[in-house]
Amino acid sequence: MSLSLQRARRTGIAVAALLVTAAVPQVPHAQTTPIAITDVTVIPMDRERTVPGQTVIIQDGRITAMGATARTTVPANATRIDGRGKFLMPGLAEMHAHVPPGNPTDEVLGDILFLYVANGITTIRGMLGAPYQIQLKDKIASGALLGPRFFHAAPSLNQNSAPNPAAGVAAVKAAKATGYDLMKIHPGFSRETWDASVAELKANAMTFGGHVPMAVGVVHAMRTGIATIDHVDGYLEASVRDSALFSTPGTTLGDVIASVDPSKFRALAQMSRDLGVWNVPTMYLWENFYNDLTPEQLAALPEMRYVSGQQVTAWMTQKRNRALADANQAMTPERRSRYLTLRREMLKTLADVGAPLLMGTDSPQMFNVPGFALHRELQVARTAGLSNYQVLESGTRNVGRYVRESLKQDGAFGTVATGQWADLVLLDANPLEDLAHLTRRAGVLVRGRWVSAAEITAGLERIAARHAASRPGNN
Numbered sequence: 001m002s003l004s005l006q007r008a009r010r011t012g013i014a015v016a017a018l019l020v021t022a023a024v025p026q027v028p029h030a031q032t033t034p035i036a037i038t039d040v041t042v043i044p045m046d047r048e049r050t051v052p053g054q055t056v057i058i059q060d061g062r063i064t065a066m067g068a069t070a071r072t073t074v075p076a077n078a079t080r081i082d083g084r085g086k087f088l089m090p091g092l093a094e095m096h097a098h099v100p101p102g103n104p105t106d107e108v109l110g111d112i113l114f115l116y117v118a119n120g121i122t123t124i125r126g127m128l129g130a131p132y133q134i135q136l137k138d139k140i141a142s143g144a145l146l147g148p149r150f151f152h153a154a155p156s157l158n159q160n161s162a163p164n165p166a167a168g169v170a171a172v173k174a175a176k177a178t179g180y181d182l183m184k185i186h187p188g189f190s191r192e193t194w195d196a197s198v199a200e201l202k203a204n205a206m207t208f209g210g211h212v213p214m215a216v217g218v219v220h221a222m223r224t225g226i227a228t229i230d231h232v233d234g235y236l237e238a239s240v241r242d243s244a245l246f247s248t249p250g251t252t253l254g255d256v257i258a259s260v261d262p263s264k265f266r267a268l269a270q271m272s273r274d275l276g277v278w279n280v281p282t283m284y285l286w287e288n289f290y291n292d293l294t295p296e297q298l299a300a301l302p303e304m305r306y307v308s309g310q311q312v313t314a315w316m317t318q319k320r321n322r323a324l325a326d327a328n329q330a331m332t333p334e335r336r337s338r339y340l341t342l343r344r345e346m347l348k349t350l351a352d353v354g355a356p357l358l359m360g361t362d363s364p365q366m367f368n369v370p371g372f373a374l375h376r377e378l379q380v381a382r383t384a385g386l387s388n389y390q391v392l393e394s395g396t397r398n399v400g401r402y403v404r405e406s407l408k409q410d411g412a413f414g415t416v417a418t419g420q421w422a423d424l425v426l427l428d429a430n431p432l433e434d435l436a437h438l439t440r441r442a443g444v445l446v447r448g449r450w451v452s453a454a455e456i457t458a459g460l461e462r463i464a465a466r467h468a469a470s471r472p473g474n475n
């Protein structure tokens with residue numbers, strides 16, 4: 001059965017082309033003068049509501065006061081931002097980012113991090129670990145590099161790093177020693193290796209998440225304490241009518257899709273909820289894997305100007321190769337469509353039963369431009385039937401909760417309240433009415449550092465200009 005092989009192949013997507021960049025936007029420093037956003041409508045995200053007529057004071061990176069405009073004192077030295085007609089909400093999160101491996105320069109990283117900030121994303125979880133990321137997290141936290149709050153997963157457990165239980169245990173010990181925030185799981189290793197590695201992870205108080213290896217299965221993964229299931233991985237495989245498929249030589253992905261019984265989704269979703277297992281759906285990437293759009297159509301999306309031409313070309317090749325793989329996997333147009341429908345049904349079932357969700361896209365995998373992909377992800381979640389509030393919650397309040405409860409770190413963000421970190425987005429229109437309003441940004445606050453719409457536009461234009469010469473048609 002080649003499902004896990006397929007997954008293994010698509011995990012190594014080249015990010016090299018993203019690394020072709022030159023100078024970077026200015027290095028910011030922590031802002032110490034207070035900021036007052038006056039007379040704004042707050043979307044606190046503690047529950048579904050808006051609170052009009054608020055003035056919010058921000059100092060030293062945090063919200064220090066918030067209340068009715070008439071009763072809230074603005075410090076004399078504060079920078080005032082007129083919030084009339086605007087909406088202030090928590091920043092969003094990309095919980096399955098691939099921050100480049102290797103040893104990229106601050107200039108390269110600056111661009112990628114800026115793409116997130118420019119899109120209102122104030123937290124990312126890096127799921128492709130590399131040792132330099134330990135320092136990167138500190139650099140961002142200190143304000144030496146402008147970027148979203150960063151959490152890092154260790155280099156993954158997979159068939160190469162964990163070919164046997166002893167190797168899995170050794171990889172976990174190394175991850176702990178390096179200081180990563182969590183362990184990333186890739187497919188391809190055995191249940192014995194899983195069990196030994198999980199025991200070691202627990203002994204080291206490390207959480208783990210990502211893919212679900214075929215030999216482990218989503219039920220065993222949940223029962224043994226996986227913290228996040230990414231990509232809706234394992235749920236469809238656990239819902240087939242005929243589980244003998246997986247031990248039958250020559251079984252294709254198409255056979256599996258044809259055998260999925262959606263009536264089994266609910267029990268799995270309830271298990272996720274009852275065991276407190278988070279889900280990072282990354283729907284948009286699978287839409288692009290299996291939709292009918294051509295490589296040319298995807299390459300024409302407006303956000304492609306913020307990555308290099310080499311990157312776009314690589315993505316186009318990947319989309320073409322997927323069409324070939326689909327033929328080998330008996331993925332007819334009907335089965336591709338069914339696959340996407342089943343994934344959306346699974347997501348909707350998770351949301352319906354109250355299983356915890358976290359927003360994520362897996363950028364910069366195929367046609368997922370960092371930051372921009374998240375806004376496409378939200379639209380897929382909406383299409384799946386989630387409410388706007390459910391979608392927003394998965395990228396705000398839930399993220400703070402995950403960081404506090406699962407990572408056991410400072411998760412004082414994701415809601416708008418006094419004492420919280422000022423990781424915020426100021427919008428010209430209400431995103432609870434339409435998620436597309438999330439792109440109408442007046443500015444973003446990253447730990448209290450104000451990044452205005454003008455600075456966002458200028459930064460994006462610098463990045464686009466650096467990539468312009470490499471775009472197809474320009475050489």
Ligand SMILES: [Zn+2]
Nearest residue numbers: 096098127362
């Ligand atoms: Zn990943």
